[in-house]
Amino acid sequence: MTKDKKFTFWPYAIVIGLVSFMGYIVYFVIQAMNQDVDLVSKDYYAQEIAYQDQIDRVRRTQALGDVMLTYKEEGQTILLQVPATYSDKKLTGMVTLFRPSDNKLDQQMPLQLGRDLSQLIEVGNLEKGLWKVRVNFSDGAEAYYSEKTIQIK
Secondary structure, eight states: OOOOOOOOSHHHHHHHHHHHHHHHHHHHHHHHHTOOOOOSOTTHHHHHHHHHHHHHHHHHHHHHOOOEEEEETTTTEEEEEOOGGGTTSOOEEEEEEEOTTOGGGOEEEEOOOOTTSEEEEEOTTSOSEEEEEEEEEEOSSOEEEEEEEEEEO
16 A cells, blocks of 8 residues: 655745744844944043033032023124123133034134123024024133023024
């Protein structure tokens, strides 16, 4: 008696499927292991200390009264007003007009306060759009910082 053996495809398909899947996983793991991942910079701790200094400058500024930055569209000016709590201090510093979308447009100017502790900044020559006005200043002993986002129209 001879028995006819029928060829079944399913065991081979399952083995080929498993081998293909394992090959894909091995390929994926090798690719993942070869990726260069730099989540932390080499001077991470120095940057963290500098960031903490920035937080301290902002808190110090808010404790004495935050700097008022008002954009006046009709005159194309920004009025920078320092609170009266700074009147007995000799302030020096920089005002930075920062353009997030194009750093080539950034401008920096010295802080030059008048008797009324204010400074008028002309912005008619600046591109229209989003700008950040950053004020870094010091009284010789302590450093202060204020920032405001404006939309120049």
